[in-house]
Amino acid sequence: MKKTGLYILFVLIAVIIIPLRGAKGEVVESSLSGQKKGGFENDTAVLKIVAFGNSITAVRSNVQQVFAQRLPALLKNRGINAVVINSGMGGSHSGRLMDNDRIQVKHGLDRFIPDVLNHKPNLVIIGFGHNDAYIDSNRLDGKSRIPLEDYRSNLIYMITELQKTKSKIILVTPSPIARLQRPSFQNIRLSKYAEVVRSLAVEYQVGLADNNKLFLEYNKNGKRYESLLTDGVHPDDDGHQMIAENLVIEIVKIIENKY
Template sequence: MTKKWPNNRTINLVFHGHSVPAGYFKTPIVNTLKSYPFQVLNELKKKYPFAVINIINTSIGGENSISGEERFKSHVLTHKPDVLFIDYALNDRRIGLEKSKKAWKKMINQALKDGVKVILLTPSPDLKIDLTKADNELEQHSNQIIKLSQEYEVGLVDSYSLFKEIQKNCDCVADYMSQGNHPNEKGHSVISTAIMDFF
């Protein structure tokens, strides 16, 4: 990303997941430019002014990793991502740990086979879940994603731990949310800042 024209090339960053990376704030408002994928683009352009960077968002509100995996080849790999971000855990509670693990593994394997760099994201908050309560639903999915990142030796953005720490410190995670299960701009910034550590 530091190369100048004519030696540079387009970099494709693909964000695959549910309503949060899709940019849903208070449903049905979609605040694309304040969502974490576009916050990342904004920060990358400050840091790498010569780079041509595409943010490609294949996320669909309400989707879980099973349906995300079913369209993975046609909707994600077709874009030839340089880096792929996967963020499904918030909705994967509906399908359970085993089914979500199977779907995540399929997506990771397909991406790695194509030489794509992969970064997994643990879930952002749901205000119905007490983040300080050990072994809650979100923490179980978070732990599973951490183990997958270790198994496949891929990147990890541990959003869950960041928000859990905020809740421990000030009991104010609600200040980072636009509604019960969607972060606001401040909440998206927590995630985008963690992603920028990779760049």
């Protein structure tokens, strides 16, 4: 009688455990995003997006919603369920604090693992450049906080590490700046950083949201891109809406396997 009882208990345990394992005995992983690995073919899936960048990405008190906050609703209108994690940091450049410590925050590479990789995202939006390119001496021949080649190397590291995880990527060019206190050579220097982003998008076959071009071409009711900036650098709500709408176009391209 005791043996029969033990046998029945063993069978019940097996019935509970076996469905949790695959055909070969491996534990079946359940994606945090609720979708199949390596693609977005499940219509009920939630696309997990990390927006990684500087103060253009970060939430701001003088803006109702930054682009990352606008994306879920805009994507929902396209039939795409998404959750967006905002990993923007004001003052952040693409490198590490030891590379340039003028702004005492954790910079791009300092927080890449906890703020990006650890979230196991399906898609990462990478937007750096303003703080990297900036010339603190305010001289035409002055040094940028992060040299152009180092900026390129930092982005390549992020791209290649994300590609190892099969995460999709959208690179974002830094939007132009405009203010009397920021002379034209600051923007000229920034445009070189934007060109690096464009070239990397082609080289690594990833998405590109060209904010630099988007803003420079803005002309609505006779107003130029300067009207979209709250302080000559940071976009207002209209600017963030424009950025978000442009990102949706790129995200849809990625879902349609165009990258």
